[in-house]
Each structure stands twice: as C-alpha cells, then as structure tokens.
Amino acid sequence: MYSVSAENSVNTVYIGIDELCFDKDEIDSKDSCAKLELKDNITAYIEKRELIRNTEPLECDSALIEKVTSNYIIVKTIISNLCWQDKLVCKLVNSTWSSAVQALQKEHLCPEDFVVDLCSPAKGGGGKGWIKQSGTFRTEPLVIFTFANTAGMFFCCKCKVFSPRLCEEPCQKEHCLIDLINRQVNAPKNCMLTATANYLVYRPLPFTNTYVHSITHYTDTWNNPFLAGVYIPKIPNVGIKIINIRSQDGLKAEFYDVVEKLSQDNIIKGVVVYVTDKYLLNSIDDIVFLHYLKDVQPNVPYALGGCLVEDTMSDSKDIDNIIDKLNENADFISENLLSMCLFTVPKNITDNEYNFEMYSFVINSSEWKKPFIQQAITEFSNKVPRFEHSIALKLSCVGRDQKHVIEQDCFRDAFPDTPIAGCYGNGELGINHPTRVKAEPSSPAAKRHKDHSEPHHGLMYSYSTVFVYIGWGKMTSPKGPLPCFNNKNVQSLKSDDKVI
Template sequence: MSANSQNVTYSGSGEQDHENTEGAVTEVMSAKCVKVPLDEHIFALINKNNLVRQEEPLKCSSNLIDKVILNYIIVKEILSNLSWQDKLLCELVCTTWNSAVQTLRREQLGPGDFVTDFRTHSLTCGTVYKQSGKFHNNPLVVMAFVNTSGFNMSCQCKLIKPSPCLRPCKKEHCLIDVVHKISCAPKDCMNIIRSDYTTYMPLPQSVTFEHTLTNLKSHPFIGGLYIPVIPDVKFHTINLKSNGNMQDDFYNTVDEIAKERTFKGVLVYVTDKYLLRSVEDIVFLNYLKDVQPNVPYALGGCIIEDTIFEQRDIDGIVDAVNKGNDFISENLISIGLFTIPKESPCNEYNFDMYSFILESSDWTKAKIQQAINEFSKKVPKFEYSVVIKLSCVGRDQKHKWEQECFRAVFPNTRIIGCFGNGEIGVNHPTRPPPVVPTNCVKRHRRDSGPQFGIVYSYSTVFVYIGWGKITLP
C-alpha cells in the first residue's frame, strides 16, 4: 500500500460473518509456521459441505433418542454445556434444538478471559493456554493484549496444551493464531493490541487468576477478554491508515453509524507510527459530542506499539514469523465503538459504559482510593462487567495499588489492559476538577488544556463496561 493511500475499515460485529474464514491448511514441509486449521465439523458447516465420519454409531433405543431429542428441557440442559461453535451446529438439528440455542444465547451472557503465560513454561517444554471457562455464547468482540516479546512467538503443535489441531501435527503455530482459532473461529472479531507491558487481573475464583499481572513485567504474555454477543449491542471498528483524509474518514464512518445507532463507549489505540505532536492531532475524536450532544459516552485509549483490527493480518503474522521478522501493521489509529439502536423501545439488557481518569495529580494512595470510591458510587453495579485499564508507564509503582483498589469496589469485574506513553479519556460521569496546591509541581509532560479535556499524561483511564441485571443502583 502506498504512503498516500487511505483505508477505513468498518464492521458491525453483531452479525455472523463466515466469508473470510480460512479453510483447512495443507501441510507444507518447507514452512516453519503454518496457519491453525479449523476443526473439520466447523469447516464443513462454514462451507456447507457434507462431513462423512468413519465412526461407528452407538446403538441406542430409537424411542429413547426421540424422547431426548424432542424434550426441550433435556436438550437445553445438554446444550448449555457446549461451546458456542458447537451450538452453531446444534441449532440446525431441529426447531426444538434451535429454540433451546436461542434461549441460551439470551441467558449465557457472562464474559470470559484467557491467557498464554510463559513464566512457568518455555517453547521447549510446552506452552499452556487457559481460559476462565467455556465460551458459551457467540463473541461480540475478543480483545487480546500482547506484549512485544510474546507477539511473534511460535511453538510446535505437540507442545501447545490444549493442542490447537484435532490431531497434533508436526508443524509450528504462531501463538496469536492459536488464540484466534480457539476463542473466535469461525467468527472474525478479534482485536489485538500490542504494547510493551500489559495488565491482567481475572476473578479470584478463576483458573486463570494465578497469572495475574499488576506491575510492569516483560516476560512473554498474551492475555485476553471475551465479551459475548449482547442483544441489540454492536461493536464496530475503524482503522485509520493514512494522514491524508484521516479526519474525514472518521467523520464519514461515525455519521453512517449514527444514523441508526447511539454510541455508548469508544476505545482508541494510537500506534507509535502516529506520534502526537500536539493535542490537536487527536481532538477530532470530540466529533462524537457533535453527533450526540445530549448523550454522554465513555472514552478511553492510549499510545501503544501496534494493533491488528483486521483479521486478514493474522496471515501476515504467520508470514512474518517464517521470515524471522516482526509483523507491523499499517494502522495509525484503531478505534472500537460500542453502540445500541436509537429506536429501541428500551435498553432491555441495561448495556452501558463509563470511563474514569486518575490524573497526574491523583498520585498518593489516599487520593487514588478516594477517587475510585467516588466513581464506584456514581455508576450502577451490573450482573456482568469488565474493565479496560489503560495506564501510563510513568505512574511507577501505582499500578498494583490502583488495580487492587478498583477490585475492592468492583469484586466481580475482570480487569485487563496495557501501559502506554500518553492516555486518552473523558470522565463519564463527570468528575470535579482536581484541586492542586499552588506550591505543588504537577507531574505531567504536557497540559491538554480545558478546551480539549481528552489527552492526559502520567494518568490511568478505566473504561467500565456493564450489562445484564443491575444488582446495585
């Protein structure tokens, strides 16, 4: 792509999209790393092929089979334990099974998290992928936060647990590709954010909790968040790849979405290929205020190394691994937007988003705890919730304290994110401006000014996403 080309990618992930799903991979002996193949039954479903299996069926009473297949309560109980990929197949069996699957999609709305941590393993003795539980529902979006040392790592298939292939092959796989296949195939909805340092705090009762990260760590790490499809909610992506018409491309895409949708929250990742010379370089994000002046929204972001918001780039990662090179996308700014319908009679699933900024003046433990407690009193507690934490590396040893304070007031909320070199955010709900003594030196590199109120330094931005029943007002 030439330096002057423009490219905006817009996708609404609330709908199933099979068009770009990869087929089964043919083994090429000369290749060091190969794409992970889809399971044969998923591959057959996507391509609408008949799958002939050389297996002897179990002998069972036809009367018993009919009772099981046609009993809605039994069917629903059985299907509730399946992954969402397998539910895609089951909903095609009959109307009873289809009805059970649709009901489960409305009931199984809990988020999940996953991790590939290399602290206790190496590429020679094996790599373990863990997830907090079975991903029951179709994904709305899967976010993977990856540090630089873990981004391009690959491993022999037989050393990856669980094996990404139905029968472990003799090839190597890029570990990002493995995560993509396990978590969201056959749906392309994975956003990858690469940063030198990541943060990850699952729930204490989760099998992934032992891999918690609260401080700056540099060992190879892949952590992710799984948000299921929530009725009426869509996740859209915008990739800005050229300085030429960047703002116009953003305005046009936002205008198109805003015709029928209301923005609830925005995540912004500015790559280090688009350096902010001044706050004016990113202030065009405030256009959302013009689009919906009377409806507040959450906003959080930071400056990081790179993003992958287009799934075709997964192939580029595998190619880069084979060549021994780092994969670098063309993305300058990647934006994720959560929306709900404008004309919806009610927000049935109570989906909402809030954002909160710990500014440079919130430096002492007492101020951090007080600010987080005040935020927790202003937002409702949801049945399901997750938090994206985007923080400055320059906040020193405050990261662990901030996360522990946040966990204390939101005990059932997963926290995940990354560290950058400049933060983007708004306070929703609004927060009184900090009172800074005249004899105190503010710890920041540049002042964004009250006219913008969007770019910060030495700060932490929390983006709180909640849905389902409201447990506390």
C-alpha cells in the first residue's frame, strides 16, 4: 500500500510503504527532520584537509604500485567508473590522476535527467531506488536544473525507507527529499537551481529508463511528491553564474555590478530566469532591469527564458532552512525574489571546439491552434543547428490548457534527441533568438488572446510558451545562417552593425 498524509500548516508529506508504515507518535517526534551528512571523503575535499582513515594498509609490491600509478590508461579506466564526486577527490592524488580526470571531463559531455516520482508508485517510485537516472553522472556538473511540486519540496520520510541508504546505520529521524537530491546529485558543488511550481513538465527520451515517468501537464495525483531535473556536465570553456535577488535595493550589487564584471571578459550566451510573485507584486515594470544584458553586449544576441514560479532555491542554506521549518511545523518561503542562471564563454576563445550555444523562442498567445504552434516550432528548428548534446527547458503558462501536449510533441519531433523539462506558471519571460517572423492570428480563439501577444517591455508575456534550447559538442546537422559568436566574430562587429 502507498499512503500520503499532510499535517499542520506545512506541506509535510509522510509515506508508508507496505510494512514500512510508521506510528503517528514517531512522526510527531520532536526534531524529526535531520540534515544529511556528506560522505567523509567529500567533507574532507570541501574542507581541504587530509582524510585519515582507520584502516590497515595492504601489503603490495612497491614495483607493482609504481607501474599501476604511472600507467595513465589503467588509471583512467579505473577512475572512469567512479561517481563524479569521487573524481573530484582523485584530482588531488597526483598529476597523473588529475590529467585522467580532466581527460574524462572532456569526453563525458552527455546530459542526463533524473526523477523522484511518488505520484505514481506503480512505476517504481518510493521504496526501491527513489532516484531514477537516465544515465551515470560521469563528470562534475556545470548546472543542475531541478523542478519540484510543493509536495515534493517539503516531503520527508524515515531514514530507513530511503534508497539509496542515507546513513551508514539508518537513524531514527526523518530526512528531506530535496536534501537527498542535493547530496546525490549536486553536493559538494553548489550549482543546483530549483524552481517550485504546482505544474511541471518532464519529457525524457523514449529509450531511457526514466521515460515511464514522463509528465506533460497537471494530473489528479498532484498532492503527491514529484521532483525531476536535468544535469548538464561541466563543459570546457563554459561558465555559469547563479544570481539571487532578495530585495529591490540589492539590484545594483547583485545584478548590475555582477553582469558588468562578467561582460568584461565573457560573452553571455543565455539566461534562465525564475521570478516569484513577491517580486512582481507591485508592477511588472520592475522586470525592465533585464534589458541591461543587451546594454553590456549590444551587438551579440543571447537567449532568455523564464517563468513566474512559486519559489526558488539555489544553495544548501535554503535546504537547511527547509529542514528547520519542517521541525517547527512552519511554512518555508525563501527570501529569493528572483533567481537566474547566466551562461558565459570567454571572449578570448578563437576556436571553440565545443560549440556551446543557446537559443530561445516564444510561442505567443495568438498562436493557439496546432498549425500555428507547428509553424513556430518548425521556423525555430530550421534556423538553429543540431548538436551532439542538448537539453530544452519549457517554461509555459498554465492557461494554455491542452496546448502543452501539442507543443511538446511538436518540439520532440523537431528535436528527437533533446530531453525536455520545465514548469508552468502565470507569466513568462522570453526573447526570440533567432528573430521570428510575426504570425497573425486567424481564428476566434487566437483573436481572444491577441491582446496578450505583445510582450510587456519586450520581455513579459501572458498565455505563452518559452522554449530555451541549449546545445554543445559537435554539430550533427548545421541549419540556418546563425553564427557561433566567439571573440573572432565579435571583434568584427562594428558598433552600428545589427545582428539578425
């Protein structure tokens, strides 16, 4: 049996699976939710100290040890089977091991997706292998985009039920599910950007073991926890900067100064933005600050996509606060008014073999019927190249009803090798890169939404869908005349040039 209940004012969910149900007295115990501890070797890596293990050394022939440690191929083969967290530690052993890790980083550039699905226990959610992955996280992540419904964000459960095992000896306390995601997928790095929304989309590739957990739109079981995300591995010469804005007064220091500094030596390829209604409470005019991105690089286009979500979370401090609130039986709301992730490449790269690019486009409110949706996606797909590796974020208005499935199916047909993840909200941010041919509505349904088709301040839409396409690696089928903007062609652009 699978059961879920919520108590008090917080959306805390408890699960019972077959004989692993818990007494109410156990659930209500004081300080029932505990923060997970990282593994000893990972903690030592973070604290930059030597890890002293209470073990007896093996007696090995010194000549054999020297041959093994000096054999680059053997070392690389061994290290390739380790998780990315252990690879970070291996980099500190010696120069040979460090070189092997760096080589693997350049070879393992495939994105992966992951899911924890307690909405559909029949599909394997809960009890056995809580986290499902489409593949192995072979190298350290560049960024991890995670999407959670409210129940998933506040879900906690007894230690002995979780799989994989959280504590060496299962403790009597409960652990928060987002804390498990952080430890297994993100830590010791701090590059996970999480959006909380009531409506999610998760469309893995058909051949993966996570495909059975695909979600296209709202379901009746949404009171149960669901978390999903995509993992982008570290790509050479590509950087990210996560910005959290917690007050209007902090815009200068937290956004303008940061972007100005970034743009001095880097090209901004794209931005993913999550905005909460706390930020837009007074007026949507507050969003115009995002145009500063165009000011710092007026001749270089970039992708931008975003959505109005319930809350955001981007560091381990937020997880600590969730756990504290769970123990206090109180609601958790972060201090983040908005969070964004900026992708950059250095300006001094003259030959970027990894071809990292980002594109975005908006299906506006007037494009209501299937032919217009297909036309918009086809136009976009004909203008952008295909990459060996790619992911897509879909950030859409929940008010588009059943158009969500049509949009996802059309996008999957155009980009069959690209996993899709995202969320729905009540307002979207986006720009068209490349520029689009404007479509005129020709149906009564489309005309009803025509007033919403023009973006506020060129950024904010209603009843729309924004796709952000991120691609890297070898180009499998270059399409369209779009250039890859590196230092060479950026310098060739004059101040009065226009990029189309």
